[in-house]
Amino acid sequence: MFLLTAVPGALVFLILFGLVEKSRGVFAVKSIAGVLFGTAWHPLRGEFGLLPFLLGTLWVTLAAMLIAGPVSLLTAVYLSEYAPRKVRETAKPVVDLLAGIPSVVYGVWGVLMVVPLVRAAAPFFGATSSGYSVLAGAIVLAIMVFPTIIHVALEVFAAVPQALRDASLALGATKWETVKHVVLRKGRPGIIAAVVLGLSRAFGETMAVLMVVGNVARIPRSLFDSAYPLPALIANNYGEMMSIPLYDSALMLAALVLFAIVFVFNIGARAVLVRAERKAE
Amino acid sequence: MIESHISIRDLSVSIGAQQVLKNVSLDIPDRKITVIIGPSGCGKTTLLRALNRLLDSVEAARIEGTILVDGEDIYDPKTEVTHIRKKMGLLSQKPQVLPMSIFDNIAYGPRIHGVRDKKRLRKIVEKELRAAGLWDEVKSRLGEPASRLSVGQQQRLCLARGLAVGPEIILGDEPTSALDPLSSRIVETRLAELKADYTVIVVTHILRQARRIADYIAFLYLGELVEHGPAADVFANPRDPRTRAYLTGEIS
Amino acid sequence: MGFRRRKTEEAVFRVLMGGATAVVAGSLLLILGTVVVKGLPALDLAMITQTPKGGYYLGKEGGILNAIVGSLALAGGATLLALVLSLPVVLYLNIFRRRDSRFAVLTRFALDVLWGVPSIVYGAFGFILMVFLGLRASLLAGIIAVSLLELPIMARAMDEVVRLVPGALKDASYSLGATKLETAFKVIVRQTLPGIVTAVLIAFGRGIGDAASVIFTAGFTDRVPTSLLEPAATLPLAIFYQLGTPVPEVQRRAYASAAVLTLLVLAISLAARFLGRKLTKNTIR
Numbered sequence: 001m002f003l004l005t006a007v008p009g010a011l012v013f014l015i016l017f018g019l020v021e022k023s024r025g026v027f028a029v030k031s032i033a034g035v036l037f038g039t040a041w042h043p044l045r046g047e048f049g050l051l052p053f054l055l056g057t058l059w060v061t062l063a064a065m066l067i068a069g070p071v072s073l074l075t076a077v078y079l080s081e082y083a084p085r086k087v088r089e090t091a092k093p094v095v096d097l098l099a100g101i102p103s104v105v106y107g108v109w110g111v112l113m114v115v116p117l118v119r120a121a122a123p124f125f126g127a128t129s130s131g132y133s134v135l136a137g138a139i140v141l142a143i144m145v146f147p148t149i150i151h152v153a154l155e156v157f158a159a160v161p162q163a164l165r166d167a168s169l170a171l172g173a174t175k176w177e178t179v180k181h182v183v184l185r186k187g188r189p190g191i192i193a194a195v196v197l198g199l200s201r202a203f204g205e206t207m208a209v210l211m212v213v214g215n216v217a218r219i220p221r222s223l224f225d226s227a228y229p230l231p232a233l234i235a236n237n238y239g240e241m242m243s244i245p246l247y248d249s250a251l252m253l254a255a256l257v258l259f260a261i262v263f264v265f266n267i268g269a270r271a272v273l274v275r276a277e278r279k280a281e
Numbered sequence: 282m283i284e285s286h287i288s289i290r291d292l293s294v295s296i297g298a299q300q301v302l303k304n305v306s307l308d309i310p311d312r313k314i315t316v317i318i319g320p321s322g323c324g325k326t327t328l329l330r331a332l333n334r335l336l337d338s339v340e341a342a343r344i345e346g347t348i349l350v351d352g353e354d355i356y357d358p359k360t361e362v363t364h365i366r367k368k369m370g371l372l373s374q375k376p377q378v379l380p381m382s383i384f385d386n387i388a389y390g391p392r393i394h395g396v397r398d399k400k401r402l403r404k405i406v407e408k409e410l411r412a413a414g415l416w417d418e419v420k421s422r423l424g425e426p427a428s429r430l431s432v433g434q435q436q437r438l439c440l441a442r443g444l445a446v447g448p449e450i451i452l453g454d455e456p457t458s459a460l461d462p463l464s465s466r467i468v469e470t471r472l473a474e475l476k477a478d479y480t481v482i483v484v485t486h487i488l489r490q491a492r493r494i495a496d497y498i499a500f501l502y503l504g505e506l507v508e509h510g511p512a513a514d515v516f517a518n519p520r521d522p523r524t525r526a527y528l529t530g531e532i533s
Numbered sequence: 534m535g536f537r538r539r540k541t542e543e544a545v546f547r548v549l550m551g552g553a554t555a556v557v558a559g560s561l562l563l564i565l566g567t568v569v570v571k572g573l574p575a576l577d578l579a580m581i582t583q584t585p586k587g588g589y590y591l592g593k594e595g596g597i598l599n600a601i602v603g604s605l606a607l608a609g610g611a612t613l614l615a616l617v618l619s620l621p622v623v624l625y626l627n628i629f630r631r632r633d634s635r636f637a638v639l640t641r642f643a644l645d646v647l648w649g650v651p652s653i654v655y656g657a658f659g660f661i662l663m664v665f666l667g668l669r670a671s672l673l674a675g676i677i678a679v680s681l682l683e684l685p686i687m688a689r690a691m692d693e694v695v696r697l698v699p700g701a702l703k704d705a706s707y708s709l710g711a712t713k714l715e716t717a718f719k720v721i722v723r724q725t726l727p728g729i730v731t732a733v734l735i736a737f738g739r740g741i742g743d744a745a746s747v748i749f750t751a752g753f754t755d756r757v758p759t760s761l762l763e764p765a766a767t768l769p770l771a772i773f774y775q776l777g778t779p780v781p782e783v784q785r786r787a788y789a790s791a792a793v794l795t796l797l798v799l800a801i802s803l804a805a806r807f808l809g810r811k812l813t814k815n816t817i818r
Contacts, residue, residue: 102742172367
């Protein structure tokens with residue numbers, strides 16, 4: 001049994017090792033910095049700059065979190081502190097249901113509803129857009145992240161004892177003041193954890209975003225531009241991968257970058273959480 | 282004629298399917314200590330929570346009857362509940378310190394009600410910490426998280442915090458039950474001294490405590506107000522057999 | 534004065550909260566609604582019992598049986614494999630090791646990392662393994678890739694339940710003379726069975742719905758899979774590939790696949806909830 005338990009750790013190393021091995025090829029042609037910060041992506045000419053994809057991933061994920069964070073937390077506060085118990089109890093399974101819907105189905109919906117919406121809305125912001133854009137990706141991604149943050153936040157709020165809220169109310173505070181100064185403060189480490197979890201989920205997404213984001217290898221200059229996140233790059237080019245020299249290495253490198261980001265992020269998140277917990281004594 | 286600060290008339294409370302209080306009518310005298318006694322589950326805590334409308338948080342609670350504080354009906358739909366609660370300070374059984382520093386705990390109430398001036402806040406904090414008998418122990422560490430205090434200190438902090446909003450009435454829900462004997466004594470003494478300026482209502486199951494501090498006694502049994510009157514009278518000559526049984530320890 | 538400001542602030546936030554909740558609820562309704570409106574009309578007996586005909590999945594006739602069976606087989610195999618790998622890990626971590634031992638902390642960290650890895654990376658790694666093992670795009674390769682994806686999800690869900698088993702229960706078992714191994718299986722598993730079943734179902738739901746991990750590894754075909762070494766069609770890829778074509782009959786299959794997949798996943802969610810409650814018979818509260 002001990003051997004089996006070593007599997008997760010071993011797996012992390014194996015994946016790391018495998019991806020590093022397979023991406024070696026690219027470094028024969030360019031340096032790490034050249035690839036990571038290169039802006040030209042022309043595989044047929046042997047140019048493999050990943051910067052547009054890195055930025056594309058960043059834009060979409062960040063935009064998604066900017067939507068998902070506030071909306072999820074507001075919803076969680078409403079459900080936990082203001083909604084009648086019946087509403088809360090029906091809402092919880094519904095939220096979890098949202099979490100189970102597969103990525104491709106979100107993608108289908110995104111293509112059918114979100115893309116046309118963005119296309120129609122762009123002129124109001126002084127832009128033209130095919131609809132396949134960072135914004136479309138962010139909207140779809142945000143909706144996918146809602147259940148994650150809401151679920152954890154609800155648990156966090158439920159863990160705050162009612163007696164603590166009563167103490168604040170007894171001093172003449174309004175319900176909202178109690179939420180602001182007591183519930184949210186007491187739950188701060190948990191809320192951070194919820195958002196971090198949501199961010200992880202957002203980052204790990206591939207299909208839904210791929211289907212609505214446009215997949216154009218340029219650095220996006222606005223929300224209405226198309227983008228090409230790293231996961232989409234890898235998924236889209238599987239077919240041509242083997243026929244162009246070094247293409248497979250470059251894609252494996254892209255996968256390696258994704259893996260590295262998750263790894264570093266986890267270390268960082270853990271550090272932040274430990275500190276937040278220590279502060280909220 | 283005893284002035285009554287709070288008038289409870291025909292108060293009936295049911296929580297879900299259970300009737301917790303049945304037609305309770307009671308006058309709480311001004312600036313005296315009224316102690317509500319009775320076996321566990323008799324409705325004492327519910328009565329207390331009806332007074333500062335904390336029952337509002339309990340979804341399944343249904344309240345009938347009237348409670349007048351200074352002549353105002355506190356359950357009137359037009360009354361502002363935070364205004365009512367500001368008049369009362371609550372001390373719970375388990376000390377509930379807010380997740381902030383000692384200073385901020387005490388300053389929380391005044392800040393909510395509009396006091397922004399730092400000097401004024403500092404004065405209030407010091408005044409109430411002294412009134413609660415905690416000042417000397419914490420004066421050098423007001424910025425520390427309140428959770429670091431011992432349970433006894435936390436309860437005194439809660440008392441100071443409750444006093445800081447300038448209430449007229451202090452409500453104590455088994456305020457010393459969770460404390461060690463020494464802290465218990467300190468809190469109890471403080472409460473007894475407070476009656477000079479505040480109306481104090483304490484719920485307790487510790488009969489000896491009631492004997493020590495009560496001016497006025499109300500005995501609740503199974504949701505009914507069985508007997509009430511000046512403490513000396515009720516303890517010496519209980520009129521109802523149930524009261525007698527409780528006082529002698531037959532029912533608890 | 535100051536009081537009105539307090540009330541206004543609360544009112545503003547109440548509106549914001551209501552709006553946010555409406556957005557969340559509305560999104561769910563829109564998504565499910567779209568699936569129903571587009572997908573249900575496309576579902577008929579022929580659709581789910583036939584395989585696509587007339588050309589490499591772009592033909593106009595036939596149904597999605599290939600993808601339905603393929604997905605079930607692939608996700609089923611992957612979930613089984615993930616279960617075999619993750620249950621011992623979780624039991625070991627909670628019984629044989631102390632919570633704060635270095636090994637436990639590192640393993641849980643590894644599981645956290647694996648949880649956050651995008652499924653496309655599992656697809657890429659699966660591809661590397663596939664080539665290394667000399668496999669071609671096949672049901673087996675897909676099973677391996679998806680099991681890797683499901684492992685951290687299943688392990689985390691199981692860990693959350695097994696962790697909650699009170700120490701007193703374990704102690705009671707030990708004091709009766711049971712070994713750690715016996716305790717693990719006879720007592721802990723029984724107590725946490727609802728949670729374990731839920732974890733398995735959650736992972737299955739995730740695995741069956743994932744496209745990125747199978748896009749490299751499972752291939753695609755219009756036949757129902759008959760061997761582990763053949764490529765297999767999956768519902769997510771069926772949706773993805775067929776949605777993009779301009780042929781309406783093929784698009785119809787995409788919507789039907791979406792409906793089937795969503796219904797499957799919803800059914801699994803409900804089953805997880807229902808079974809979870811039913812199996813709580815033997816647990817101690």
